[in-house]
Amino acid sequence: MNEFTQTMPSRVVTDRKSAIYLDHHATTPVDPRILAIAVNAMTSEFGNANGIENVHGETAAALVARARQQVADSLAVEPDEVHFTSGSTEAIQLALAHAVASKDGVLRVAMSRVEHRAVIDTVCHAERLGLAKVFWVEVDQHARLDFASLNAVLDQGIDLLCVMAANNEVGTVYPLEQIADGAHAAGAALLVDATQAIGRIELSATALSWDYLILSGHKIYAPKGVGALISHSFDPTLQFGLQGAHQPTPNVAGIAALGMACRIMKEEGNAESARLGALRDRLQQKLIALAGPVTVNGDENNRLVHNLHVAAPGAPNDLVLARLRGRVSISTGSACNAGAQEPSHVLQAMGLAPDVAETCLRIGLGRFTSEEDVDRAAIEIADAINDVRKTLSGVNNA
Ligand code: PLP
Numbered sequence: 001m002n003e004f005t006q007t008m009p010s011r012v013v014t015d016r017k018s019a020i021y022l023d024h025h026a027t028t029p030v031d032p033r034i035l036a037i038a039v040n041a042m043t044s045e046f047g048n049a050n051g052i053e054n055v056h057g058e059t060a061a062a063l064v065a066r067a068r069q070q071v072a073d074s075l076a077v078e079p080d081e082v083h084f085t086s087g088s089t090e091a092i093q094l095a096l097a098h099a100v101a102s103k104d105g106v107l108r109v110a111m112s113r114v115e116h117r118a119v120i121d122t123v124c125h126a127e128r129l130g131l132a133k134v135f136w137v138e139v140d141q142h143a144r145l146d147f148a149s150l151n152a153v154l155d156q157g158i159d160l161l162c163v164m165a166a167n168n169e170v171g172t173v174y175p176l177e178q179i180a181d182g183a184h185a186a187g188a189a190l191l192v193d194a195t196q197a198i199g200r201i202e203l204s205a206t207a208l209s210w211d212y213l214i215l216s217g218h219k220i221y222a223p224k225g226v227g228a229l230i231s232h233s234f235d236p237t238l239q240f241g242l243q244g245a246h247q248p249t250p251n252v253a254g255i256a257a258l259g260m261a262c263r264i265m266k267e268e269g270n271a272e273s274a275r276l277g278a279l280r281d282r283l284q285q286k287l288i289a290l291a292g293p294v295t296v297n298g299d300e301n302n303r304l305v306h307n308l309h310v311a312a313p314g315a316p317n318d319l320v321l322a323r324l325r326g327r328v329s330i331s332t333g334s335a336c337n338a339g340a341q342e343p344s345h346v347l348q349a350m351g352l353a354p355d356v357a358e359t360c361l362r363i364g365l366g367r368f369t370s371e372e373d374v375d376r377a378a379i380e381i382a383d384a385i386n387d388v389r390k391t392l393s394g395v396n397n398a
Helices: 032-043 055-075 088-102 117-128 147-154 176-185 252-290 317-324 345-349 371-397
Strands: 082-085 107-112 132-137 160-164 189-193 212-216 227-230 307-311 360-364
Touching: 032 252, 055 082, 055 227, 055 252, 082 088, 082 252, 088 107, 088 117, 088 189, 088 212, 088 227, 107 117, 107 147, 117 132, 117 160, 117 189, 132 147, 147 176, 160 176, 176 189, 252 307, 252 371, 317 360, 317 371, 360 371
Parallel strands: 107 132, 107 160, 160 189, 189 212
Antiparallel strands: 082 227, 212 227, 307 360
């Protein structure tokens, strides 16, 4: 068998054989159940969902309709509120473009300092184009929203408030009900970036009201390149810029996979969260026991269950990651900041001193993480931290 004759993988291969994958905030492996749906949509039911004059097109259109229903069911919205995109970034851009197009004049946009770059860069770009004006909402040292700052900003008259459901670096979960109440009372629309939170916290429209909700397949075990904008007000035929003039051929495989991913999250999300929460706590305890002074970042009382973000004083994270390379895959922060010389904007907004920020490690557990993985990773990460500290203290004392 060579790479061209190889058939569908029967198990999840998360990384090179020996490396433990703990970077699930960056992306997730595709769940084999979801892979089977995607492969079927590419090989058997591969028609063009826009070309429904033949059975192949009809079957593909039915797959898209089923996925739309599955995504809608997982959030308790109507299927026509689901607009498929290539991922969260495109969904954010569409939502912003729609909000700008719906406003007569400059759109007044408030956002928290710890939003993902996909939101910050898009809003700031709109400001540079003269389409928007930015208002910043501050956070505290745990990346929790500062409500005094939020209220002060809302009092200035805001059209759109952008707040993530949970932070992609330190895992802090935001009180969306309270935020939505405040935004709507002030007459502002609400954009919720749920990329990291979907299936992991309650987001259904019956519990919460938003105007735009953003999600991405590759954070919930579907392939990269598919996501959705959920909105009752968004009109895909509305033409802003050159968008909306023609409906592209749907990415049927990705869309079908996203539908299944949402269904699995709806059915198994609670049980999965309970399992991952226990594993994360185990990893945290072991790491603290083995690696001496380690502090946990984010809101310890309200953070994503699969997130562990730590500072390991005296152990710069680039040196720790170099020692872990090929053994444990974790990161220093958001995939979008990786390799950047600047400390993450999230840690800066939290007020972390630069010398602490440069020792931070982001660890993300996932569906296929086992207790054995966690125990091995705790030892590997602690060894790396201790080794870096020892080496540097040797250098400093020389
Ligand atoms: N928003 C958040 C909170 C994210 O974590 C990410 C990706 O890391 C994005 C948006 C961008 O998502 P995508 O990769 O689907 O464009």
